[in-house]
Amino acid sequence: MRVFVAGASGAMGSRLVPQLVEQGHEVIGTFKSPGNLERVRALGAEPLALDLLDPAAVRSAVLEARPDAIVHQATALANLRWSRNMDRVFAQTNRLRTEGTDALLAAAREAGVRRFVAQSFASYRCARVGGPVKTEDDPLDPTPPAGMRESSAAMRYLDDTVSKAGGIALRYGGFYGAPNDGWADLVRKRQFPIVGNGGGITSFIHLDDAAAATVIALEDGAAGIYNIVDDEPAPVREWLPVLADALGAKPPRRFPGWLARLFAGDVAVMMATEARGASNAKAKRELGWTLRYPSWRQGFVTAYEVTTATDRGAGLATQRSGM
Numbered sequence: 001m002r003v004f005v006a007g008a009s010g011a012m013g014s015r016l017v018p019q020l021v022e023q024g025h026e027v028i029g030t031f032k033s034p035g036n037l038e039r040v041r042a043l044g045a046e047p048l049a050l051d052l053l054d055p056a057a058v059r060s061a062v063l064e065a066r067p068d069a070i071v072h073q074a075t076a077l078a079n080l081r082w083s084r085n086m087d088r089v090f091a092q093t094n095r096l097r098t099e100g101t102d103a104l105l106a107a108a109r110e111a112g113v114r115r116f117v118a119q120s121f122a123s124y125r126c127a128r129v130g131g132p133v134k135t136e137d138d139p140l141d142p143t144p145p146a147g148m149r150e151s152s153a154a155m156r157y158l159d160d161t162v163s164k165a166g167g168i169a170l171r172y173g174g175f176y177g178a179p180n181d182g183w184a185d186l187v188r189k190r191q192f193p194i195v196g197n198g199g200g201i202t203s204f205i206h207l208d209d210a211a212a213a214t215v216i217a218l219e220d221g222a223a224g225i226y227n228i229v230d231d232e233p234a235p236v237r238e239w240l241p242v243l244a245d246a247l248g249a250k251p252p253r254r255f256p257g258w259l260a261r262l263f264a265g266d267v268a269v270m271m272a273t274e275a276r277g278a279s280n281a282k283a284k285r286e287l288g289w290t291l292r293y294p295s296w297r298q299g300f301v302t303a304y305e306v307t308t309a310t311d312r313g314a315g316l317a318t319q320r321s322g323m
């Protein structure tokens with residue numbers, strides 16, 4: 001297929017493009033920052049500068065490229081900083097998830113594009129009632145904390161609009177697998193504490209597994225929503241010390257809930273103490289997807305082994321691999 005990947009230069013797009021090329025697809029890869037042209041070309045795609053928030057530019061880019069399929073992987077999360085008002089931090093990404101999705105879908109209709117897949121998110125979104133792990137059919141949180149209401153609404157919009165249009169929304173877990181993963185730096189600096197009982201559940205996914213699921217969904221998936229997460233949704237109190245160790249950082253600090261609420265806000269406390277995780281049963285069953293990194297337990301160690309060993313001195317990698 002001729003595949004138009006919007007956001008080919010990002011964390012996800014840059015893992016996806018090589019896998020698509022390896023499967024024999026021809027890829028047009030878009031980027032926003034001018035410096036990324038050669039990066040996209042090196043991934044194996046035909047590079048194209050595009051601002052997804054310019055609907056006229058999206059229309060002509062898609063009509064000209066004449067793809068069989070479109071994958072929307074555009075977000076604006078580079079240099080993300082924690083804030084009690086995450087809606088402000090996510091404002092541009094929310095526009096990419098609403099206006100950007102609309103522009104791509106309109107262009108797709110006009111160009112007769114047959115397949116459409118878009119990036120969504122799995123963690124922290126389900127109603128905070130009942131069991132710890134939720135499926136795609138479980139209700140979303142009707143009352144997200146102030147500070148993430150617009151972001152929740154934008155993700156819901158993307159899920160609904162894409163699936164109603166006959167496309168696929170992939171609710172990815174928290175990405176990891178790159179040396180510059182967003183949360184790795186916070187954990188290295190001990191700025192990511194265990195709050196309260198640390199019972200909030202997170203679902204993770206290694207970038208390579210997420211890209212593999214995306215290729216399958218694009219080629220064969222039925223319209224709808226799929227959680228693309230690993231096999232082990234886990235509470236913060238379990239995964240955070242393992243991540244800190246894998247990164248060669250000191251163990252995480254512990255903060256009481258009231259103090260975290262005061263300094264970091266309601267969104268942080270919800271994620272740390274109440275959030276529900278996501279089940280990958282549907283994606284495995286319906287897409288036939290298998291994971292190379294079924295759990296963050298092994299995934300974190302593999303992902304950060306090289307950087308950590310470099311940081312600590314050459315001996316550690318040898319120690320960890322038991323040689």
Ligand SMILES: NC(=O)c1ccc[n+]([C@@H]2O[C@H](COP(=O)([O-])OP(=O)(O)OC[C@H]3O[C@@H](n4cnc5c(N)ncnc54)[C@H](OP(=O)(O)O)[C@@H]3O)[C@@H](O)[C@H]2O)c1
Pocket residue numbers: 006007008009010011012013030031032033034036050051052053073074075076077078079080096121172173174175176180181182183
């Ligand atoms: N599920 C998750 O956990 C999740 C999801 C997304 C991101 N993240 C994390 O957030 C961090 C940053 O993500 P990232 O590296 O993918 O960078 P990013 O800044 O979120 O960019 C993603 C892609 O969208 C493109 N883009 C940005 N604004 C655009 C616009 N207005 N129009 C069209 N395309 C636009 C970018 O192009 P340029 O690069 O050329 O500007 C890039 O190709 C990473 O650590 C990543 O792992 C996590």
